[in-house]
Amino acid sequence: MTSLWPRIEPLLAHVSKPARYIGCEDGAVGAGSLEGLVSWLLVYPDSYEIGLPNQGLQILYEILNERPDARAERAYAPWPDMERLMRRSSVPLFSLESHHPAAAFDVLAFNLSAELVYTNVLNCIDLAGVPVRAGERDERHPLVLAGGHCAFNPEPLADFVDAFVIGDGEEAVGDITEVVKSEGRSRHALLRRLAATPGVYVPAAYTVDYDGPRLVSVRKVWSEAPEVVHKRTVSDLAAWPYPKRQLVPLTEVVHDRLNVEIFRGCTRGCRFCQAGMITRPVRERPSSQVRRMVSEGLARTGYDEVSLTSLSSADFSGIEDVVGGIVDDPASARQVSVSLPSLRVDAFTVGVAAHIQKVRRTGLTFAPEAGTWRMRQVINKLITEEDLYGAVESAFSQGWRRVKLYFLTGLPTETDEDTLGIAELARSCASIGRSHHRGATVTASVGGFVPKPQTPFQWFGQETLDGLQRRIGLLREATRRDRAVQLKWHDPRATLAEGIASRGDRRIGAVIEQVWRRGGVFQEWSEHFSLELWTEAMAAQGLSVDWYVHRERDRDEVLPWSHISAGLHEDFLWQEWQDALAASGTPDCRWTPCYDCGACTGYGLEHVVASTVAPAGGSQGTGQNLARGGEVPVRLLARVTAGVPR
Amino acid sequence: MRLRIRFTKLGKVRWTSHRDVARMWERAFRRVGLPLAYSEGFTPRPKVSFGLALPTGHESMAEYLDVELSDAEAGAPDLVALKARLSAALPEGIEVAALCVLEPGSPSLQEDVEACSWRWLAVPGEGSLPLSVDDLGKRVAHALAAPALEVARWRKGRETTVDIRPGIGRLEVVEADGEGVWLDADLAARPQGVRPADVLAALGPDLEERHVRRTHQWIVRRGERLEPLGSQGVPQAPHAEARAS
Numbered sequence: 062m063t064s065l066w067p068r069i070e071p072l073l074a075h076v077s078k079p080a081r082y083i084g085c086e087d088g089a090v091g092a093g094s095l096e097g098l099v100s101w102l103l104v105y106p107d108s109y110e111i112g113l114p115n116q117g118l119q120i121l122y123e124i125l126n127e128r129p130d131a132r133a134e135r136a137y138a139p140w141p142d143m144e145r146l147m148r149r150s151s152v153p154l155f156s157l158e159s160h161h162p163a164a165a166f167d168v169l170a171f172n173l174s175a176e177l178v179y180t181n182v183l184n185c186i187d188l189a190g191v192p193v194r195a196g197e198r199d200e201r202h203p204l205v206l207a208g209g210h211c212a213f214n215p216e217p218l219a220d221f222v223d224a225f226v227i228g229d230g231e232e233a234v235g236d237i238t239e240v241v242k243s244e245g246r247s248r249h250a251l252l253r254r255l256a257a258t259p260g261v262y263v264p265a266a267y268t269v270d271y272d273g274p275r276l277v278s279v280r281k282v283w284s285e286a287p288e289v290v291h292k293r294t295v296s297d298l299a300a301w302p303y304p305k306r307q308l309v310p311l312t313e314v315v316h317d318r319l320n321v322e323i324f325r326g327c328t329r330g331c332r333f334c335q336a337g338m339i340t341r342p343v344r345e346r347p348s349s350q351v352r353r354m355v356s357e358g359l360a361r362t363g364y365d366e367v368s369l370t371s372l373s374s375a376d377f378s379g380i381e382d383v384v385g386g387i388v389d390d391p392a393s394a395r396q397v398s399v400s401l402p403s404l405r406v407d408a409f410t411v412g413v414a415a416h417i418q419k420v421r422r423t424g425l426t427f428a429p430e431a432g433t434w435r436m437r438q439v440i441n442k443l444i445t446e447e448d449l450y451g452a453v454e455s456a457f458s459q460g461w462r463r464v465k466l467y468f469l470t471g472l473p474t475e476t477d478e479d480t481l482g483i484a485e486l487a488r489s490c491a492s493i494g495r496s497h498h499r500g501a502t503v504t505a506s507v508g509g510f511v512p513k514p515q516t517p518f519q520w521f522g523q524e525t526l527d528g529l530q531r532r533i534g535l536l537r538e539a540t541r542r543d544r545a546v547q548l549k550w551h552d553p554r555a556t557l558a559e560g561i562a563s564r565g566d567r568r569i570g571a572v573i574e575q576v577w578r579r580g581g582v583f584q585e586w587s588e589h590f591s592l593e594l595w596t597e598a599m600a601a602q603g604l605s606v607d608w609y610v611h612r613e614r615d616r617d618e619v620l621p622w623s624h625i626s627a628g629l630h631e632d633f634l635w636q637e638w639q640d641a642l643a644a645s646g647t648p649d650c651r652w653t654p655c656y657d658c659g660a661c662t663g664y665g666l667e668h669v670v671a672s673t674v675a676p677a678g679g680s681q682g683t684g685q686n687l688a689r690g691g692e693v694p695v696r697l698l699a700r701v702t703a704g705v706p707r
Numbered sequence: 708m709r710l711r712i713r714f715t716k717l718g719k720v721r722w723t724s725h726r727d728v729a730r731m732w733e734r735a736f737r738r739v740g741l742p743l744a745y746s747e748g749f750t751p752r753p754k755v756s757f758g759l760a761l762p763t764g765h766e767s768m769a770e771y772l773d774v775e776l777s778d779a780e781a782g783a784p785d786l787v788a789l790k791a792r793l794s795a796a797l798p799e800g801i802e803v804a805a806l807c808v809l810e811p812g813s814p815s816l817q818e819d820v821e822a823c824s825w826r827w828l829a830v831p832g833e834g835s836l837p838l839s840v841d842d843l844g845k846r847v848a849h850a851l852a853a854p855a856l857e858v859a860r861w862r863k864g865r866e867t868t869v870d871i872r873p874g875i876g877r878l879e880v881v882e883a884d885g886e887g888v889w890l891d892a893d894l895a896a897r898p899q900g901v902r903p904a905d906v907l908a909a910l911g912p913d914l915e916e917r918h919v920r921r922t923h924q925w926i927v928r929r930g931e932r933l934e935p936l937g938s939q940g941v942p943q944a945p946h947a948e949a950r951a952s
Contacts, residue, residue: 074764079722085798309734311720311798312727363734363796 084157163189228292260293341660432482471524484539509556517637758816830887
């Protein structure tokens with residue numbers, strides 16, 4: 062197979078950021094043949110700068126390339142200027158390593174990390190020269206796979222994707238490689254085998270029935286398919302020290318630094334947070350392995366910054382020791398800075414941040430998420446005002462000049478008082494800042510809430526566009542006169558479009574296709590986003606935005622993702638929803654007794670945490686004071702082997 | 708102590724920007740553990756200064772940078788070993804060609820470089836007639852005979868015209884190949900820098916540049932043209948090899 066490079070290169074002088082298309086990253090596999098190997102093209106359906114740092118994709122890339130029988134290469138969605146030239150010159154989607162055409166691979170595997178990239182998935186399939194609808198593909202075409210967080214409601218893409226991987230991909234990609242190796246491109250046999258593979262959902266194996274707008278059942282039609290597809294869970298992160306060779310891009314990307322995943326899963330229990338619900342239980346990486354991955358990674362890549370990634374990094378057992386070990390490592394006596402991407406809101410955490418950001422103290426970010434204690438009990442983000450003010454006081458007193466606060470609006474039961482509480486908190490934080498520096502600023506960043514599948518808020522009717530705009534208006538008015546407070550907000554029109562895709566069923570597929578056919582790509586980008594494309598497509602398909610987005614669901618309603626399980630008992634989610642409406646919080650089960658959400662018990666798993674003691678500082682989301690020293694009942698399992706539902 | 712390094716930028720990596728190349732070097736210096744001097748202030752940066760920016764997409768045999776080492780470093784590093792280690796830590800296509808220790812007080816590349824040599828292919832644009840050596844040769848002779856060569860430039864969002872004739876030191880037609888005709892030129896770096904694209908603009912609206920490659924950069928000492936890299940800060944004739952000092 063020949064490389065497309067001689068046809069690609071003449072286009073590069075005419076596009077923005079041509080380095081997006083050359084590959085050559087340190088850590089990438091060199092150009093090579095796909096002959097005789099199960100070949101995967103891992104596609105991130107957004108721009109190179111956004112997609113390259115994606116850890117999930119990099120992990121699978123390495124695992125596949127370590128297999129003697131597989132080869133993985135990568136592709137990212139070409140920017141519209143490049144896409145135009147590619148289409149004009151009949152250059153198909155290509156891989157970056159060998160510049161092979163995408164259709165030459167056995168598998169096109171997409172990472173779905175946000176709903177608004179769905180139209181880019183279709184565009185990439187089409188650019189590959191493959192029919193976008195799964196039903197129109199045959200033996201000549203690659204298998205189209207998708208995975209990632211959005212796969213927990215796969216239905217909006219069911220018409221376009223042959224099979225979805227639900228949950229952690231580390232083990233599943235090996236299983237799928239084996240299936241493809243034995244079945245080749247014999248499409249029907251291949252899909253049947255995949256439907257029987259744990260954690261793999263093949264939409265063609267199921268049929269759905271509607272009664273008017275209502276979904277009434279999802280039935281399997283292939284005998285080998287399970288009634289419910291359960292997610293895959295890697296039980297022990299220590300067995301998967303990936304990426305070992307993180308890709309170092311030649312051009313600037315987001316998160317351009319060494320990234321080391323220190324744990325997966327989160328049991329803080331924030332009810333709006335899909336990531337926290339679908340990635341349970343907590344699985345920590347051993348500190349010694351974290352330190353090794355950091356020191357080897359810094360030496361290999363030459364980065365001067367490392368990010369310790371997770372959903373709430375300050376919750377890692379012994380975070381101080383790990384951070385101290387990195388900062389005081391004589392080998393990194395040069396200028397290395399450590400970042401914790403999701404800071405917990407308390408003074409202790411700021412202390413850790415102060416320890417690691419000795420040099421560049423520009424801004425710190427916290428996510429109180431809601432403006433009043435009542436609202437934070439509803440969403441189960443149980444941080445008190447004292448926690449926040451303590452954190453902010455600590456930050457400003459230790460030299461930071463800017464504090465950024467993340468909030469959601471349009472939450473269940475939210476009143477105007479709750480909304481205005483956002484402005485109140487921001488102004489109070491700014492006044493703390495002013496007592497330390499004249500130029501201290503607080504940025505309040507507000508996003509409209511989109512209810513997500515597999516969370517306690519999956520039944521909630523999303524706030525309307527008008528409602529969100531009114532709330533943003535209230536906040537603008539309330540912060541207008543305080544020059545130290547900057548208000549930023551996410552476009553509520555994009556929030557609405559995201560709501561259409563988030564909880565959609567198979568009928569939304571036709572909407573996504575129409576938006577794409579009318580040129581609606583890169584919908585995550587404000588310069589390309591168009592709400593009209595989405596509302597027009599909904600109308601053209603005879604679908605009601607109100608029904609899909611703003612309607613509150615009943616308990617007995619069949620949800621489109623009811624045959625996909627993140628391990629959480631439906632009872633647990635419903636009880637959490639009821640507790641939310643009653644403004645009643647639920648503690649973190651790492652340090653308090655198990656309430657049986659299902660994520661551990663159904664799978665023979667346990668939290669893998671190194672410490673039975675909650676980390677110091679703050680109220681820890683338990684409503685109790687769990688200052689250091691309070692032993693709590695949690696069993697420690699250093700290694701567990703189960704990972705498949707029993 | 709300051710080191711001066713000459714390096715290449717060839718192949719796919721030519722599609723990276725000047726800023727991208729600066730970042731590659733910072734990572735490479737850290738990978739080989741070279742003790743760099745850092746600037747003061749909120750965001751300390753290693754003290755690395757690059758010469759003339761190379762436009763994205765152009766290749767080069769002769770890029771330069773100066774890097775300042777930390778005072779704590781005693782004695783000169785082993786330059787031969789460093790050359791190999793740096794090349795290994797850089798992407799394919801970026802290769803260290805030579806390096807030396809600079810005399811204290813040596814002028815910076817920005818102040819010092821007077822001109823660059825370029826070689827590139829002129830091709831007819833879409834819909835234009837094929838190009839011959841004779842045809843282009845006539846146009847070159849005509850241009851060099853002209854008292855002034857006005858070309859359009861965008862500066863601060865406004866189009867202006869500049870006379871590039873004083874900045875063309877030498878302009879020769881080399882040979883034809885299947886695509887077009889190769890040109891070779893010495894073009895001034897200052898006061899008014901001239902690029903190959905400017906030259907093509909002056910030679911005719913139908914021409915496009917391909918495979919542009921910077922082959923040399925030049926400084927002047929006592930009226931003599933030299934390359935910016937030599938031992939002991941003394942400029943030395945073409946492409947001095949790395950010396951262990």
